[in-house]
Amino acid sequence: QGYLVESGGGLGKPGGSLRLSCAAAIDNFYAYEITWEHQAPGKQRELVAAITSALERRYLNSVLGRFTISRDNDKKMAYLQMNDLRPEDTGVYYCNARTYTPPREYWGRGTLVTVSS
Numbered sequence: 001q002g003y004l005v006e007s008g009g010g011l012g013k014p015g016g017s018l019r020l021s022c023a024a025a026i027d028n029f030y031a032y033e034i035t036w037e038h039q040a041p042g043k044q045r046e047l048v049a050a051i052t053s054a055l056e057r058r059y060l061n062s063v064l065g066r067f068t069i070s071r072d073n074d075k076k077m078a079y080l081q082m083n084d085l086r087p088e089d090t091g092v093y094y095c096n097a098r099t100y101t102p103p104r105e106y107w108g109r110g111t112l113v114t115v116s117s
Helices: none
Strands: 003-007 009-010 018-025 035-040 044-050 058-059 067-072 077-082 090-102 103-107 111-116
Touching: 003 044, 003 090, 003 103, 018 035, 018 111, 035 067, 035 077, 044 067, 044 077, 058 067, 077 090
Parallel strands: 009 111
Antiparallel strands: 003 018, 018 077, 035 044, 035 090, 044 058, 067 077, 090 103, 090 111
16 A cells, blocks of 8 residues: 655746645655646646656646656655646646556645636
């Protein structure tokens, strides 16, 4: 059994920055793909950024160039650097860790980001 805990959410201003963190209590953290998913109020959750065990990254088009996903396997941490915040970035951000062999998946409880002036 393991778990993920997100932190770093809060109030950000348009054009400002926030850095989300995801602390993992998972064995073999390095083997997991880590994703950050965003759920805006009244909308479905969507993947905004992912980083594989091989450090390959992919992003939702709307955050490309503004958000950066990273990981520190030694510390069992993942991060989402959010720059040039927009009101539509408002919502709950969830950290997910997934491996396929064997199939395992963990979710954090989320951290709320509010972008408002």
